[in-house]
Amino acid sequence: GHKFGAPPGVGALYVRQGTALSAVVAGHQEAGLRGGSENLPGIVAMAAAADHARHRIDAAGNIRGLRDQLWTGIDSTLSGVTRNGAVAPQHETGHTLNVSFSGVAGDTLVIALDLEGVATSHGAACASGTMEPSHVLMALHGDRADAEARANESVRFSLGDHTTAAEIERLIGLLPGLVTRIRG
Numbered sequence: 062g063h064k065f066g067a068p069p070g071v072g073a074l075y076v077r078q079g080t081a082l083s084a085v086v087a088g089h090q091e092a093g094l095r096g097g098s099e100n101l102p103g104i105v106a107m108a109a110a111a112d113h114a115r116h117r118i119d120a121a122g123n124i125r126g127l128r129d130q131l132w133t134g135i136d137s138t139l140s141g142v143t144r145n146g147a148v149a150p151q152h153e154t155g156h157t158l159n160v161s162f163s164g165v166a167g168d169t170l171v172i173a174l175d176l177e178g179v180a181t182s183h184g185a186a187c188a189s190g191t192m193e194p195s196h197v198l199m200a201l202h203g204d205r206a207d208a209e210a211r212a213n214e215s216v217r218f219s220l221g222d223h224t225t226a227a228e229i230e231r232l233i234g235l236l237p238g239l240v241t242r243i244r245g
Contacts, residue, residue: 066110071103120222125155134233158218161211164244173239
């Protein structure tokens, strides 16, 4: 549920009729498939988040457009940048952009952007909290000798329904100076 705005730790499972299930933690609830009391506040919050997410679907095209505007701006103003993700951008999630900046430690750029009031992250979400390069980014680059360097040079930009074109333009304006300073 947290992927669409619900509190962490709450989720839903749709089970097709006739599908066999076995309990992970057995108990007396749900015909022996679950133990313990239901997290009623979490369930209510997830329902509200699902309803809100349904209304945000209309904004998805705008967010994807802003993401593409950001990539176009980065690619046209900086050399040595690589877009990390699917071969075809239409197969990527529309709200994130992961870029490797050659010769720039990703964590250093994240700090520099933070000092400018721009929140970003280093690497991939599944590698947060570790100093190791993201296994996802490593896999994207395969057995290439520079895979670890490119993973370490990556920054993830996440956009949402509150992101504006002005914020994207400001970021595009900030990046060349910051990247040049860090490379220098």
